[in-house]
Amino acid sequence: MSAVNRRRARAGYLFVAPFLLVFVAMLIVPLAYAGYLSLFREQLIGGTTFVGLDNYVRALGDERLLDGVLRVGKFFLIQVPLMLLLGLFFALALDSGMLWLSRFIRLGVFVPYAVPSVVAALMxxxxxxxxxxxxxxxxxxxxxxAPNLLSGDLMLGSIANIVTxxxxGYNMIILYAALRAIxxxxxxxxxxxxAGAWRTAWSVKIPALRSALLMALIFSVIGSxxxxxxxxxxxxxxPNVIDSSYTPNLYAYSLAFTSQDVNYAAAVSFLLGLVIVAVSYVVQLAVNRRRTP
Known part of the structure; x- marks a missing residue:
């Protein structure tokens, strides 16, 4: 390798170094530390003790955790298709060029995404x-x-409405950008x-959006x-409807900061990450199989 190529290679590493430092410090190191914590247990007698995979075995049999996973799975099956259909509808409507004040409509649909989720939930x-x-x-x-939208029967739907x-609007922007690239x-x-407008949308636009729809779907799996x-x-x-284990993330947070059981909370968090990876892989595999002739 010539001196010029070596200088270019060093320059490339220097440009990438800030990202790598942040990536390692903010993701790799916390994950490694959480994995380390998940292998121990804090006991009244004996203090911190190495227990191997006992925390994971305990989590797999934890009914509160399993109920939370099933609840967010139900949330995903109901909320995500509705949200993606709305995003697709608005993206196709904007791309059609037949809407008046299309920029205003696009901004109006997207603005809720700019509202912090905390503010949205309070509102x-x-x-x-x-x-x-x-x-x-x-x-x-x-x-x-008056409908009691905070009751046990309607709470999951009320939360789904907030997330939708x-x-x-976020999914609309992804799909609209993909439409503009056709x-x-x-x-x-x-x-x-x-072909008319409807036939073009069904036979040209929607098939061309498969990659964008898959990306939006994967993001939705993670978010759900x-x-x-x-x-x-x-x-x-x-408080009588939503308990500390209503969702797996809320359960892990309660374990760590309320019950002070950080070791078990780390194991629950790792298992939740594995569930997200597994579901995302299954979704991607199913979509790719449908695309294969």
Missing amino acids: WGYLYGPEFGPIAQLAGTLGLP WEFA PSELYEAAAVDG FQLFNEPQLMQRLA
């Missing part, structure tokens, strides 16, 4: 209030019974074949199983 918690909320007041004005409101020759060929802010804040409004 919707006020709207859901069975006594003081605007929804209850409107129902009372119309002479209808927050992230439908070659115009495909549209011209469809027009020559006599990491659900934390919304239930953690709604817990204060409905």
Whole structure:
């Protein structure tokens, strides 16, 4: 290797070094430390003791954790398809060029994503209030019974509504950007074949969005199983409905900072990460198999 190439290689490493330092310090080191903690247990007699995989075995039989995983799995199956369909609808509507004030509509749909999830949960918690909320007041004005959107039967749907409101615009931007990247020759060929707007959307645009839809779906898998802010804040409004194990992330947080059982919390967090990886892989594998002729 010549001196010039060596200098270029060193320059490349110097440019990458800040990212690598942050990546190692903020991701690799905390993961390694959490993995280390998950192999120990704090005991009244004997102090910190190495227990190997006992914390993981305990987690696999923990009914509270399993109930939380099943709950977010149900949340994923209901909320994510609805959110992606809304994002796809808005992206196709904007790309069609038939909407008035399309920039205003695009901004209006995307703005909720810019609202912090904490603020969104507080705002919707006020709207859901069975006594003081605007929804209850409107129902009372119309002479209808006020729906208790913070009840056990409706809470998961109420949280799903908040998340959909927050992230439908984010997915719309991903899909809209993918639509803008479709070659115009495909549209011209469809027009020559006599395809109308609906036929072009179904046969040209949506098939071209498969990669973008898969990426949005994977992000949604990760976000669903990491659900934390919304239930953690709604817990204060409905403590009898949302307990400390309502979602796996909330359970791990409660174990670490309320029960002070950081070792078991680390094991729960690692298992949750494995569940996310497994579900993401299954989703990607299923989508790729459908694309294979």
